[in-house]
Amino acid sequence: MSNQSARIQHRWYVPVFASAALVLLPLSVLMLSWQSIDVTIWGHLWATQLPRLLGNTVTLLLGVGIGVTVLGVSLAWLTSLCQFPGRRWLDWALMLPFAIPAYVLAFVFVGLLDFSGPVQTLLREWFGSGLRLPRVRSTGGVIIVLVLVFYPYVYLLARTAFLAQGRGLMEAARALGQTPWQAFWRVALPMARPAVGAGIALAMMETLADFGAVAVFNFDTFTTAIYKTWYGFFSLSSAAQLASLLLVAVIGVLYGERRARGAAHTGNERVRGQMLYRLRGWKACAATLWCGLVFTCAFVVPVVQLVVWCWQRGRFDLDGRYLGLIVHTLSLGGLAALVTVSLALTLAFARRLAPTRAIGMGVGLANLGYALPGSVLAVSIMLAFSYLDKALVIPLYGKPLLLGSLTALLLAYLVRFMAVAYGPLESSLAKIRPSLPEAARSLGLGGVRLFVRVYVPLLLPGTLSAALLVFVDVLKEMPATLLMRPFGWDTLAVRIFEMTSEGEWARASLPALTLVVVGLLPVIGLIRRSARRIGQTQ
């Protein structure tokens, strides 16, 4: 390696290690908790809780993993490669559930379907009060809800992968005598494996970290033990110990995903011509029904129920302060998206241009924040910032500046959602062949102009989807927003928290519906962008 390139590589160390350090700060707060172990709490948890909770967690992970794979892959396959009635709008409609937070679908599902809800009440009126249906607040119920909210991760990524493979490949498989079914199993799916794997990993991390949805069902998972230890036993250190074990599990999931991705090759062909498989008769009918059913359950039903509740109860809460909530929600989402995407882009470039081991590890560390339960991460970040305030700011400035500031909240979002932005950016950067910037450089284009004229146009779609994902996630985020928002910065999620913590599901519909509507705009943006890309290539 020449001296000059070594110097260029060193330039990347600063941003990479700075972001890694930012994530490491809260993580080390977790690790420091191991200094003392509360034997009473651990003994009690082990004797009465952990075996059951671990069992529940594993069941949930398996159920959600299988569910999102089946739903995500089948829907992506149908909408990207088959032609059937309704495909055109189902193709984008199936992404809309992205805008619905897990806790919202959970409380709609339970409110609608539980024993005292309208559906069962009506059924009892028809069939008599002796009617007994399967339990709604059950393992199966939680799995269904989480699958319906998390499948879009797999759908979105698998769809992009299937589209990128192009039809030439499928036509080749067909020419070699493979049935469509065989072509799917032997060619398309193996090639889409990295994308599907990344989607499943995101869904699983969300499942591991979820507390809101499982709390509505009162379904106890490992996260429940963390909260019980903190909120009940008031032992933050034991809770942090449990959380750090969860982190180890997450690193396992991520490692598995990386390994699976490492072995596979992705296609990158331009899409041409008509849809590959024109479904007819019962097949077309079944495809429409299947896609329509998922869309109805994951989006239409919850939105209609929210609208009904809003009309019955929520609308009476509408006052002048609502505008403020919306403005705060949008500003936080927008600022956080800007900050997070900028840094994620820097990391992705560092990884590409300076592929050293140290950079790789730094980038890996910087992405770890996503999978921790929100509250634990939020309090770790809060403690870390409070430490920084005391160690650095107060000696210099005389009083704390970080905690309670907008900056601290934005940094907290950065730590939490870095992985969400980094994924799409890294993959879209990987699609740019190194020969392209090299050619540009040989033509005398360098530095900023190279970036603006070569990279920016090629990275724009990936950057936009990264920004939109972060934006939507920040809108839905609760624990860090609650704990670290500056005075007066209440958001829609804060209002949802306040209503649901009082069991006022129907009144939570107003902020929840507003959140869905506000979150929909970026999802529609995402859709239009990907639709345009397909439009250009068809």
Added chain:
Amino acid sequence: MLPSKRLLTALALTLFANEARAADEVVVYSSRIDELIKPVFDAYTAKTGVAIKFITDKEAPLMQRIKAEGEHATADLLLTVDAGNLWQAEQMGILQPIRSSVIDANIPAQYRAASHDWTGLSLRARTIAYSTDRVKPQELSTYEALADKQWEGRLCLRTAKKVYNQSLTATLIETHGEAQTEAILKGWVNNLSTDVFSDDIAVLQAIKAGQCDVGIVNTYYYGRLHRDEPQLPIKLFWPNQGDRGVHVNLSGIGMTRYAPHPEAAKALVEWMTGPQAQKIFADTNQEFPANPQVQPSAEVAGWGTFKADTLPVEVAGKRQAEAIRLMDRAGWN
């Protein structure tokens, strides 16, 4: 370049916290939600001109934040529900006593910390709710009796993760000792008609829908449902009237150890225990004023009078961990 300088200053003020603290303001961290505290605060601001800033969150994170801020505190007051939580805050050393003859005169000693670290503001009974269609009030007597065979498959409970149930259990332990309490709790769990619910409203709705016949809820949840639906086929029953009385808990407030505006904060707390604030504060959530000179709203008074348990509410905090362990052993999730 003046405009850009001004812009930078404005930006710095938003991006970084702790803009110059006004002398006439009080800062509150509250686990009681916006709509239940804002009316009182607005009334105080209108009366005195003192601005009140607050954020809402769950109690545990708020306490952790107060602890982390330490002597560079932002918050003057911690407002929360349940004596268990207030007791924990006291144990964490994040509160300081308010010595005030006004508060002592307004709030009975039973509803204040012995250390003066916090004082109760409103009271709520955690009592039995029953279906008027399927239960006669004569069948009911005590919390303990809900463990009897006759209630098998007829009881609904909220999750044991909620502090209200932990405090109730703590007072049972204080009264009966661990072994007997465990037997009572096992009886309750055995009598459950369905999995425990995540909130009290769901318990009441299950009673209404016929999923179960009796449940244990906080009075104001019943109040909310009853206000929307006066024909609600559910009534409240006051148990243990022959012995210790109904379990009563409270919402309360305490001053943080390093409160930046201690005088203003003390004045606010004194005012909050007085007649005008007590009325607004309790009525907003259909609770009982902690100040016995203030009458509850007509709705709340309509539920009837009862004998309340006279155990100091601090017991809930002292025995909270014990109560959780016992609930876990009894299989109350």
